[in-house]
Amino acid sequence: MSPPLLAVEHVAVHIGGLVAIADMSFEVPAGRIVSLIGPNGAGKTTAFNVITGYMPPTKGRVLFEGQPLSGLPPERIAARGVVRSFQRTSIFGACTVFENALMALHLRGRAGVFGALLRLPSARREEERLRAEAVALLELVGLADRAGTVASVLAYGEQRRLGIALAVAARPRLLLLDEPAAGLNPSETAECTALIRRLRDERNITVLLVEHDMAMVMRISDTVVVLNQGRIIAAGPPDAVRDDPEVIRAYLGAVPEADGVLHAPA
Numbered sequence: 001m002s003p004p005l006l007a008v009e010h011v012a013v014h015i016g017g018l019v020a021i022a023d024m025s026f027e028v029p030a031g032r033i034v035s036l037i038g039p040n041g042a043g044k045t046t047a048f049n050v051i052t053g054y055m056p057p058t059k060g061r062v063l064f065e066g067q068p069l070s071g072l073p074p075e076r077i078a079a080r081g082v083v084r085s086f087q088r089t090s091i092f093g094a095c096t097v098f099e100n101a102l103m104a105l106h107l108r109g110r111a112g113v114f115g116a117l118l119r120l121p122s123a124r125r126e127e128e129r130l131r132a133e134a135v136a137l138l139e140l141v142g143l144a145d146r147a148g149t150v151a152s153v154l155a156y157g158e159q160r161r162l163g164i165a166l167a168v169a170a171r172p173r174l175l176l177l178d179e180p181a182a183g184l185n186p187s188e189t190a191e192c193t194a195l196i197r198r199l200r201d202e203r204n205i206t207v208l209l210v211e212h213d214m215a216m217v218m219r220i221s222d223t224v225v226v227l228n229q230g231r232i233i234a235a236g237p238p239d240a241v242r243d244d245p246e247v248i249r250a251y252l253g254a255v256p257e258a259d260g261v262l263h264a265p266a
């Protein structure tokens with residue numbers, strides 16, 4: 001049997017005297033959407049930092065396709081296909097949407113700056129290929145009609161989708177999304193949800209999500225992993241997790257709203 005795409009094995013993170021993660025183990029199988037949820041301070045961002053190499057675990061290890069990632073710097077981890085999209089997007093506001101996509105693809109491209117400067121035929125062919133890929137990328141995230149727009153004037157939801165496009169340009173096998181729905185209105189959240197499904201279904205990208213919007217999490221996830229005070233207290237399909245008494249206790253103060261979904265306290 002092949003190993004899961006990502007396996008987090010008994011990871012602990014101590015920062016000074018503080019235990020950010022006490023003991024965390026979970027798996028992300030290929031082709032799934034897995035959400036990591038939990039109250040504020042539960043350790044979700046720390047988990048992302050460890051998986052992507054921004055923070056060393058005090059104990060435990062992270063395996064990608066059965067190979068340990070621990071000790072590798074973030075860029076080597078990204079090169080293996082574990083790519084993170086930050087909550088605050090790293091788009092270039094002064095450039096157009098198309099230029100943003102093209103730049104992100106160039107960062108991954110092979111022709112190199114010298115080839116482009118010398119206008120070698122191979123570099124020109126590569127440039128044409130990347131331009132076509134940029135168009136496809138913008139179609140994927142629903143921004144093809146905004147290609148000529150300067151990124152800084154995009155609506156907030158559009159900027160978030162451009163941020164995801166830039167992460168997708170790095171050809172992730174596993175994409176980690178940090179609160180993609182934060183600050184989005186309901187229709188933007190619906191677009192974002194549809195986009196994440198398309199990433200999986202059309203690009204074969206496995207997704208690990210940290211998200212506070214529980215309605216979105218319950219709708220989109222194959223598996224929900226619940227962290228509380230640095231420990232996993234539940235993991236499973238959304239319905240099972242939602243009804244788990246310990247999860248309900250962790251979210252105490254949360255009110256089930258009209259949609260019947262548990263909402264995390266603000």
Ligand SMILES: Nc1ncnc2c1ncn2[C@@H]1O[C@H](COP(=O)(O)OP(=O)(O)OP(=O)(O)O)[C@@H](O)[C@H]1O
Nearest residue numbers: 015018019020038039040041042043044045046047
């Ligand atoms: N660099 C750091 N220095 C000190 N403490 C930290 C650091 N990073 C995280 N922590 C602490 O570790 C714990 C877990 O934090 P983390 O940011 O991972 O939680 P979170 O679940 O992402 O919370 P939120 O939902 O509010 O983003 C918290 O108590 C936090 O204060």
